[in-house]
Amino acid sequence: MGRIQSSIGLSSGLDIAGTVDQLMAISAQPRDRLANRIKGLETTQIAINELTALVIGVQLQATRLGAASNLATTQATSNRSEVLKAVVKGTPSHGTYSIQAVQTAQTSAASSNVFASASDTLQAGQLVVRTGGFVDGSASLDSLGGGKGVAGGRIRITDRGGVASTVDLRFASTVDDVVKAINASTNLRVSAKISGDRIELTDLTGQITSNLIVEEVGEGRVAADLGLAGVNIAASSASGSDLATLASTSRLSTLRDGNGIAFQTGTDLNVSLRDGSSLAIDADGSGQPTTIGQLLSTINAIDPSKLEARIASNGKGIELIDKTAGSATFAANGKLADALGLTDAIANAGTLSGQRIVNTLSGPLLSSLQGGAGIGTPGTIAVTNRSGTTTNIDLSGTESLRDVIRVINASGAGVTASLNTSRTGLVVQDVTGSTTSNLIIADADANQTATQLKLSNNVAGNAIDSGALDLQYVNETTQLSALNQGRGVRSGVIELVNSAGVTRTISIGGLADKTVGGVIAAINATDIGLEAKINSTGDGLAITDSSTGSGDFTITDRSGGLAGRDLGIIGTGQSINENNATARRIVGSQNLRLDITDSTQLSQVVDQINSADGPLTASLLVAGNSVRLLFNSRASGNQGRIVVDGASVGIDATATVTGRDAILAISPSENSGGALVRSASNEFDNTITGLSLTIASVQSDPVEIQVSEDNSNVTKSVQLFVDQFNKVRDRLDTLASFDPATGQTGILFGSNEVLRLDQGLDRIINQSVSSTATIRSMEQLGVSLDGEGKLRLNTDKLNSALAADPEGVTQFFTKETTGFSARAKTLLEGIVGVNGGLLVNRNNTLQRQIEDRSKRVDFLNAKLDRERERLLLQFYKMEETLAKLRNNTSSLTTLQNLAAGTQA
Numbered sequence: 025m026g027r028i029q030s031s032i033g034l035s036s037g038l039d040i041a042g043t044v045d046q047l048m049a050i051s052a053q054p055r056d057r058l059a060n061r062i063k064g065l066e067t068t069q070i071a072i073n074e075l076t077a078l079v080i081g082v083q084l085q086a087t088r089l090g091a092a093s094n095l096a097t098t099q100a101t102s103n104r105s106e107v108l109k110a111v112v113k114g115t116p117s118h119g120t121y122s123i124q125a126v127q128t129a130q131t132s133a134a135s136s137n138v139f140a141s142a143s144d145t146l147q148a149g150q151l152v153v154r155t156g157g158f159v160d161g162s163a164s165l166d167s168l169g170g171g172k173g174v175a176g177g178r179i180r181i182t183d184r185g186g187v188a189s190t191v192d193l194r195f196a197s198t199v200d201d202v203v204k205a206i207n208a209s210t211n212l213r214v215s216a217k218i219s220g221d222r223i224e225l226t227d228l229t230g231q232i233t234s235n236l237i238v239e240e241v242g243e244g245r246v247a248a249d250l251g252l253a254g255v256n257i258a259a260s261s262a263s264g265s266d267l268a269t270l271a272s273t274s275r276l277s278t279l280r281d282g283n284g285i286a287f288q289t290g291t292d293l294n295v296s297l298r299d300g301s302s303l304a305i306d307a308d309g310s311g312q313p314t315t316i317g318q319l320l321s322t323i324n325a326i327d328p329s330k331l332e333a334r335i336a337s338n339g340k341g342i343e344l345i346d347k348t349a350g351s352a353t354f355a356a357n358g359k360l361a362d363a364l365g366l367t368d369a370i371a372n373a374g375t376l377s378g379q380r381i382v383n384t385l386s387g388p389l390l391s392s393l394q395g396g397a398g399i400g401t402p403g404t405i406a407v408t409n410r411s412g413t414t415t416n417i418d419l420s421g422t423e424s425l426r427d428v429i430r431v432i433n434a435s436g437a438g439v440t441a442s443l444n445t446s447r448t449g450l451v452v453q454d455v456t457g458s459t460t461s462n463l464i465i466a467d468a469d470a471n472q473t474a475t476q477l478k479l480s481n482n483v484a485g486n487a488i489d490s491g492a493l494d495l496q497y498v499n500e501t502t503q504l505s506a507l508n509q510g511r512g513v514r515s516g517v518i519e520l521v522n523s524a525g526v527t528r529t530i531s532i533g534g535l536a537d538k539t540v541g542g543v544i545a546a547i548n549a550t551d552i553g554l555e556a557k558i559n560s561t562g563d564g565l566a567i568t569d570s571s572t573g574s575g576d577f578t579i580t581d582r583s584g585g586l587a588g589r590d591l592g593i594i595g596t597g598q599s600i601n602e603n604n605a606t607a608r609r610i611v612g613s614q615n616l617r618l619d620i621t622d623s624t625q626l627s628q629v630v631d632q633i634n635s636a637d638g639p640l641t642a643s644l645l646v647a648g649n650s651v652r653l654l655f656n657s658r659a660s661g662n663q664g665r666i667v668v669d670g671a672s673v674g675i676d677a678t679a680t681v682t683g684r685d686a687i688l689a690i691s692p693s694e695n696s697g698g699a700l701v702r703s704a705s706n707e708f709d710n711t712i713t714g715l716s717l718t719i720a721s722v723q724s725d726p727v728e729i730q731v732s733e734d735n736s737n738v739t740k741s742v743q744l745f746v747d748q749f750n751k752v753r754d755r756l757d758t759l760a761s762f763d764p765a766t767g768q769t770g771i772l773f774g775s776n777e778v779l780r781l782d783q784g785l786d787r788i789i790n791q792s793v794s795s796t797a798t799i800r801s802m803e804q805l806g807v808s809l810d811g812e813g814k815l816r817l818n819t820d821k822l823n824s825a826l827a828a829d830p831e832g833v834t835q836f837f838t839k840e841t842t843g844f845s846a847r848a849k850t851l852l853e854g855i856v857g858v859n860g861g862l863l864v865n866r867n868n869t870l871q872r873q874i875e876d877r878s879k880r881v882d883f884l885n886a887k888l889d890r891e892r893e894r895l896l897l898q899f900y901k902m903e904e905t906l907a908k909l910r911n912n913t914s915s916l917t918t919l920q921n922l923a924a925g926t927q928a
Contacts, residue, residue, distance in 0.1 A: 040899045048892055053886035062877045066073065069870040071759050071771045075781065077857050078752045083852040085745040086788075089837045090845025096831045098714070099734035106720055108727040109424070114714030116731050121712060124689040124698075124726040125719045127197045128552035129706050131660040132683035133274055135645065136432075136653035137676040142627040142644055144651070146620050149672030150865030151629070153356075153616040153655075155509055155639045156497035159425055160447040162200035162218075162383045163268070167278050169249060170271020171315075174892060176697025177244030179252070181206065182237040183214045184260065185229035193246055194697030195689055197221070199385045202250060218386045218426070221268035223250060227260045236262050236452065242695035269339030270382050272343060277510030279381045281392040285319070285363050286500035286541055287312055292360040293323070297330055298374065307360055316342075335372045340380040341365060347374075365391065365498035380423045387426040387443075388495050395562030396496035397474035402428075403469030409438035410486065411458035416468050425450070425493070428477065446667045448492035453481060463488055492669075496562025498614055500920050504532070506616060509589055509639055509659035510704055518587020521596075524573030526552045532587035540565070564592050568602070577608040589637070591680075606658075616640070620673040626651060629675075632744045640666050653677070661685040661704025686719050692726055735826045738833065739819055746807060746815040750784065753814045777866050782813075783857050784862075788848045789815065798829050799836040802844070 365379025806821030
């Protein structure tokens, strides 16, 4: 039925709409009262939310006061921030520091040979990216003199022509740096080189006007430390004193080319003596030795009447002295004997001499090659040059790779030896210019020396390259944090399942011993037939499963961890035959090895490298019609050094940038380099305690870093708290106001929330903090409440407190659980905390009331709409009835008129 269109009744003349509106206004009064109540609740809720936000602001500022970094009372300023920046990150001592930026860090990069397009395919083989095993190292000056080191400074060299030149060695950090600095002197005709364990100088003038002279400059002692002091001879060459010797202060971790000396639980060294007795020595039973002196003392304390350990007379290794008498064999074995080279040693007159363990000045020891197994006892190699002449070269007595190079080059065999391009091994090149014969290198001894050096070959070319000689650079003492180019091993759980299906897990983060040796011990302790050890190439782990199951031996990362991946041991074991028994082995490596097929495209190599999350990233360089692969190490500095070996797959990569560390000199002077420190990046954290230093550029003059008192941070943090506190007070005064003249009140006047908030704010300020320090209240720091309940800060009083007891001020704010910040946070949590906070609970209650009443309003609105419809319908029916009555009346009148006419 349609609505009545006219607001005025056609029959009655009534104002229907107006009448209905008046009736509805009476009916809507309960709804309107409820709607007004909702508006009041919403206004109250807005006020509560405003207070909540302001109180949270107080809580945040109180939390800021609990952070020591926001209370730093020290500032660091650099007089040349464009060279060296300094930031306080702790509590550095006040004063002026002179620091020179010597060298910035670099990241290794390389590029490949040219290809026609990114879709070019490669040869089948293996692409290897090496992150260690480089044989071109040079001894650190800090390691010389038994760890005493070399004091940086200047020396004056006079050649035999009488020309004197000062050589700046203040910032040299390796023996190679010393040699390069001398050879770089433009007006001095003297060359320097490393000759065995000495520095050798050669005059190039051909004159005899003067002696060849080396002198100290100023009060330095660098010439003496380098073994060159007192050189003043009428000869064309001078050799310094031996620089590579052990001392009681020599650190064990630096020996054996940095592979150090590892110990094990229980007996480290077994010694059989001539009297038939034996000694079992636990070298780290009462604390692990860290120096040669401590190790010798531990051994000598076992039985001084029978056994003595001492530094060998040549200063290169350790020897044992049997003080007993008899016909039994004097011998040593065990893990420590292996490390000291005593296991295979033959006693001579009661003396057992170990192999060389002190590092050379340049290049590795032969005992560190082949993954740390060494090449055995060097013997003779036979070299046939391309003119057909064969020369036997006796390498017996050589101890280092540089010794091998020196002996080959001095042999007159028509060949030269040098480090190969990748700096991981040797290359021997024919220099005869002939092509009559192949170049041949063969074993000429029972020790297979040529084979051990990977030089045994017969080629119709001018060079034989050993390839990588597998210099060991991962050992049991290697810290997990040092792996992956210093990026470390991430925490995680590794799952090991042997071939019998037995499962064990290891939590890397839970290891007490965070070394490679700690991982090895944890795997070996699983007792499921697994043996972990350093692999044969000395660049990672090898895990062998000797259980007799028929399933796969697998190692996986669990729960999204990456520890196994970082250790390089994730995978499935490969079947091997060991000791006439079949086993399964997983070999990990810090080097990246990618298998390439003859259908692998250049662009796919890029994808393989980048998805491996290994030591480098790869990209393509497109220039016209040529394409190159670009390689960049993921890590900067020396530890990020990489070599890309892709010869077998058709990739010839050349280094374009060599990774190097940044170097700072602390307190250098005109004649001294001060203390040199290195970093893989340009940032040095806590090199000076409490300071973070960043090199921006290199300059020839020191930068002055001024560390001084600065209370501005504390004052700023306290003032921010005071301001935020007062914002709460100001708003609280408005919301809870009462005007006695007009009787008007604020929205929250008399509310329980206002009362409790007011009390809470007072408690925060008036609380006394338990502390052993002298500062126990905000009032002592110049923060107090005025007559209006607002905070006022007396900065003079705060500064006085900071000057008198800065540590006490810091402790007052930051002490865990009992400090001002912690207690204020707890108090305010009871007001604005998500779980049970006073204002949050009040807001939630208001929200429920608003929602409940809004639902009631919606119900009443629906009811009123129905009532309006009903009233309008009733008026319509009334109009309809009146219309009918009117029609009936009209009809009756007509009939009456007709009847009256008929009668007439």
